[in-house]
Amino acid sequence: MSLKTPEEYVQSLKDLKIRAYVNGERIESVADHPAIAPHINTVAKTYQLAHQPEHADVMTATSHLTGEQIHRYTHIFHSADDLVKKIQMLRLLGQITGTCFQRCVGLDALNALYAATYDIDAGEGTGYHERFRAYLTRVQSDDLMLAGAMTDPKGHRALRPGQQEDPDQFVRVVERRDDGVVIRGAKLHNTGGINSHEILVMPGTGLKEEERDYAIACAVPAGADGVVFIFGRQSNDSRKLEGGCDIGNPRFGVVGGEAMVVFDDVFVPHDQVFLNGETSYCGSLVNYFATWHRANYGGCKGGNADVLIGATAKMTKVLGTEKNAVVRDKLTEMIHLNETTYASAIGASAMGYPLPCGAYMVDPMMANTVKQNITRNTYQIGRLSHDLAGGFLATMPGERSFENPEIAEYVEKYSRANPEYGAKDRIKLGRYIENMTSVTTLVEAMHGAGSPQAQRIVMLGQADIDKKIYMAEQVIDGDDDVEGLPLPGKSVSE
Numbered sequence: 001m002s003l004k005t006p007e008e009y010v011q012s013l014k015d016l017k018i019r020a021y022v023n024g025e026r027i028e029s030v031a032d033h034p035a036i037a038p039h040i041n042t043v044a045k046t047y048q049l050a051h052q053p054e055h056a057d058v059m060t061a062t063s064h065l066t067g068e069q070i071h072r073y074t075h076i077f078h079s080a081d082d083l084v085k086k087i088q089m090l091r092l093l094g095q096i097t098g099t100c101f102q103r104c105v106g107l108d109a110l111n112a113l114y115a116a117t118y119d120i121d122a123g124e125g126t127g128y129h130e131r132f133r134a135y136l137t138r139v140q141s142d143d144l145m146l147a148g149a150m151t152d153p154k155g156h157r158a159l160r161p162g163q164q165e166d167p168d169q170f171v172r173v174v175e176r177r178d179d180g181v182v183i184r185g186a187k188l189h190n191t192g193g194i195n196s197h198e199i200l201v202m203p204g205t206g207l208k209e210e211e212r213d214y215a216i217a218c219a220v221p222a223g224a225d226g227v228v229f230i231f232g233r234q235s236n237d238s239r240k241l242e243g244g245c246d247i248g249n250p251r252f253g254v255v256g257g258e259a260m261v262v263f264d265d266v267f268v269p270h271d272q273v274f275l276n277g278e279t280s281y282c283g284s285l286v287n288y289f290a291t292w293h294r295a296n297y298g299g300c301k302g303g304n305a306d307v308l309i310g311a312t313a314k315m316t317k318v319l320g321t322e323k324n325a326v327v328r329d330k331l332t333e334m335i336h337l338n339e340t341t342y343a344s345a346i347g348a349s350a351m352g353y354p355l356p357c358g359a360y361m362v363d364p365m366m367a368n369t370v371k372q373n374i375t376r377n378t379y380q381i382g383r384l385s386h387d388l389a390g391g392f393l394a395t396m397p398g399e400r401s402f403e404n405p406e407i408a409e410y411v412e413k414y415s416r417a418n419p420e421y422g423a424k425d426r427i428k429l430g431r432y433i434e435n436m437t438s439v440t441t442l443v444e445a446m447h448g449a450g451s452p453q454a455q456r457i458v459m460l461g462q463a464d465i466d467k468k469i470y471m472a473e474q475v476i477d478g479d480d481d482v483e484g485l486p487l488p489g490k491s492v493s494e
């Protein structure tokens with residue numbers, strides 16, 4: 001079966017026995033824990049939409065390995081059209097869930113490993129690519145939810161992996177056996193990690209030859225011995241458990257339910273190992289992943305911002321300000337900021353080019369520009385939303401105020417604005433805006449897929465400043481090479 005149903009996805013999580021902790025407590029079943037439910041619901045949507053004929057074009061693709069219809073989240077990009085469709089899929093999912101739907105990290109990791117294993121084999125005569133294709137065939141036929149794990153804890157930031165006081169600050173191989181390897185360390189910020197079937201472990205940085213124990217890429221089943229998930233907390237997550245009008249996004253999470261994943265001497269058999277000691281390919285693997293993932297943000301954040309713009313516009317109706325020209329101009333500015341990032345993500349995809357392995361890469365300059373814009377535009381869109389929604393966002397009373405008869409009447413009476421809407425309508429909208437412009441969501445926009453400086457390094461490298469200087473010199477001092485054309489200040493006859 002190549003397309004799981006949402007019910008099958010939830011059941012597969014119930015069947016999975018993993019070691020996971022939420023708020024310090026070990027939990028029995030990921031699929032039955034209320035703190036994880038919003039994130040599972042979000043991923044379930046990705047499975048559900050693939051079964052809907054009206055979304056099949058963006059949500060599914062044809063496997064280049066088997067010819068079967070598969071989920072686009074398990075597909076290797078083979079054309080600029082594939083890249084564009086991915087961005088369209090992300091915007092659609094963003095519009096429907098209003099949050100992070102988590103599967104993109106695994107998708108980009110699949111593509112990065114597909115390209116990197118091809119490169120390693122071409123350079124070193126290894127057999128990783130064939131092994132990876134066999135793995136990919138299983139991922140596609142089982143429609144697996146994969147978490148991509150790249151960010152190491154990193155310890156002292158001024159020291160390289162091998163120089164750390166604690167050598168486990170970067171995931172490393174601690175034992176090489178005839179049948180596989182044993183890995184130790186941890187990966188942080190793993191989007192959707194706790195509700196995934198498998199984790200794709202990759203190095204998080206370029207490595208030197210003497211750092212070969214840190215050069216490891218492999219697939220680890222979530223239930224493997226020694227894997228421990230420690231679920232992170234999000235803004236106002238305990239409110240989700242209360243119900244009522246204080247929640248914000250009642251069905252889905254705030255960003256991607258990130259978790260720390262610890263690898264406490266985890267054995268990985270050879271058929272799940274895709275890079276083992278080839279340090280010189282780690283940098284390009286990281287680069288493949290980061291470039292694809294940075295372009296994504298124009299799609300998913302575009303969809304999320306559509307919902308935020310909608311919530312803000314609705315809030316202006318609740319306040320009675322919707323016809324005001326200044327209000328409409330600020331909404332227009334939010335739209336402008338959002339479409340700017342979406343357009344650059346589509347541009348990066350449309351300008352994609354084939355890699356030697358046949359997979360399609362997005363335009364690196366545009367992809368990094370997308371992410372750089374996200375680190376600014378998401379804040380600016382949030383700022384405008386706060387501006388239009390007003391200070392009540394930060395001071396609104398909670399759901400329980402309506403339950404106390406001594407104050408309920410006051411809260412209702414003084415929390416209303418336009419009498420067509422009730423106090424709870426205003427609070428529900430306000431909580432959603434609060435969720436989507438909170439520290440968690442803004443920090444994710446800032447640091448997800450790499451901090452702003454990481455993109456600026458690539459942008460400057462890609463820009464070819466010397467070529468631009470040459471252009472300027474030619475325009476300013478170059479000779480006109482078209483005979484007979486007048487130059488400014490001179491007639492043709494002169």
Ligand code: SF4
Pocket residue numbers: 099100101102103104105191256296297300301448
């Ligand atoms: Fe996908 Fe966006 Fe979430 Fe990244 S932040 S996993 S691109 S939805």
